[in-house]
Amino acid sequence: MEFDYDLFVIGGGSGGVRAARVAAGEAGAKVALAEEDRYGGTCVIRGCVPKKLMVFASEYRDMPASARAYGWDIQDGSFDWDTFRARLHAELDRLEGVYRNLLAGSGVETFDARATVKDAHTVTLSTGEEKTAKHILIATGGRPHWPDMPNAHLGMVSDDIFHLEKLPKRILIVGGGYIACEFAGILHGLGCEVTQFYRGAQILRGFDDEARGLIADAMKERGIDLHTGTTIVEMHCVGTAEADAMGQAPVEEVQHGQPGYEEIGKGPVRVKATNGTIRDFDAVFFATGRTPNTEGLGLEELGVELGRNGAVQVDEYSQTKVPSIYAIGDVTDRVNLTPVAIREGMAFVNTVFHGNPTPVDHDLIPSAVFTQPEMGTVGLTEEQAAEQEEIEVYCTSFRPMQSAFAEQPDRVLMKLIVSKASRKVLGCHIVAPGAGEMIQLAGIAVKMGATKEDFDRTVAVHPTMSEEIVTMRNPTRSR
Structure with missing residues (x-):
């Protein structure tokens, strides 16, 4: 044919x-x-x-x-x-x-x-x-992904952020994944009052527990109002009563493009949360998956x-x-x-097209989360590694020179997960400014199967944050 x-x-x-x-x-x-x-x-x-x-x-x-x-x-x-x-x-x-x-x-x-x-x-x-x-x-x-809940249309998703006519003064972000956490930092940095709800116990599920805990603390320190174990019970436009008085359809029945939506959608959104609070926001941003x-x-x-x-x-x-x-x-x-x-x-x-059957390699992929501070990660988390074999954890957290001199509270984290049996570095996790740049290079060593002793043999670049990756001599703990 x-x-x-x-x-x-x-x-x-x-x-x-x-x-x-x-x-x-x-x-x-x-x-x-x-x-x-x-x-x-x-x-x-x-x-x-x-x-x-x-x-x-x-x-x-x-x-x-x-x-x-x-x-x-x-x-x-x-x-x-x-x-x-x-x-x-x-x-x-x-x-x-x-x-x-x-x-x-x-x-x-x-x-x-x-x-x-x-x-x-x-x-x-x-x-x-x-x-x-x-x-x-x-x-x-x-x-x-749009959540299946009444009045979800009053919110927005990540596609909408880049087209806002103006930045909201008060915004609620719903979700705890990397998109939610990245935009919490972005919008806070641009001057918005940011509240974040996540139904889980800790943000950034699937990442290293210690790393995500440090990021959560840093977000709160910066002024992001983060609530874990919390989600929306119900939400509606504050202008519902006014809309009813004008003979328009209730908010629950108004969808995009129908009469009454534009008028109602311009008002603040009132949110009732599982933690019992009722608050008004200028915008609600759903970052609940894709x-x-x-x-x-x-x-x-x-x-x-x-x-x-x-x-x-x-x-x-x-x-x-x-x-x-x-x-x-x-x-x-x-x-x-x-x-x-x-x-x-x-x-x-x-x-x-080249007649060379090539399977896709999804093993040991480095990635970065552009929270503030950033996180770079490659390989297994401490929790994942401990489930499969005995490990040593090498970890340090400190205030870097630039922040300490300026009397700022920002902390960084450098962490290696090491197999006791093979001495291979199973995972590397960095929380620091520029962590995405660092993990790209560390990812090469981890992908090659470098051992902890290979890291130890590498001379440190001083003074840098990343030198800690090659100067941690004693394990913080074993599991």
Whole structure:
């Protein structure tokens, strides 16, 4: 059978774009890609990139006080959201243009349309066109999860943050994962009064307990009103009574786009919490997880297996139960990180177009959480490692030189998890300014299987925070 393309990619995010342009540019395949929204996907348009730029902006809040401690005559300033937002969106537009140019330069044909799968080799575009391909790659990513509760529409999700007309004075963030905690620090740094509810006992579930405890303490020290073991019981617009008096529908019945929504939605939101408090907020931000974008793609009807949350089920080569259909990135809900999606895209091209079957390596992936302070992590947490074997824990927490001199309370954490039997470093966890930069380099050593003695043999760079990673001689504890 003759096909229109060798490969049709559905989704123009980092993983899909990398797979498309490498398949076309290096493997010489005839490739097409469809994207219904903006090129660059979650990371470039509504995730990593704009978030990190907002982190940078928020960190300037404390700079004048630090500078004065070092003798500089600098006065506190004010943050202009309009100025920053305009520059932010200009940068995102530029990056989207880069992605489009990369595809065009590699010879990939693009369609600004929604694509669904009709059969094992056919996609249907929202324009009405149908295209055939020998292989189909699903790279549609994920989207923020909306909680199933009355009046959830009065809140917002992470996609909405970058488009706010103005910053709310008082905001409630619901959730305890990395997105919730990162934006708590960002919005606090930009001048918002931030309250955070998380139903669990401690934020950042799944990360090292000691590290996340230090971050929680630092967030509170900075002025974030963090409540664990707490969530929303009910929420409604403060203007409900006024809306009823005007003959409008009650808030519970008003949805986006219906008459009355705009008028009601502009008022503060009153929130009743499980801790018994009732408070008003200018905005409620739900950061309660993400969902794979598979709804309405037509995959299940073809025999592609989906998980309970809608994630595409694939094997180690990213292949689904339908041999011609593959999936990479967040839509598979394996490891939801941009560099992982890119690696999965490369492995797919090697497997399918270079005849070199390449399984995806999801072991020992370094990652960073851009809380304030940052956390960098690679390998096992202390709790995970202790469950599988006997370990030694090397850990130190201290005030770094820069903070101590300025009489600031900020503390950092350096931690190594070491196997007693093999002496390999099973995990490395850093909480400190620039932890993301540090963990990238530490991740190389951990990935190579370095032992504690390898770390010990490395000469320290002094004076730095990171020198503690190679100078901790005695274990803090054994488990």
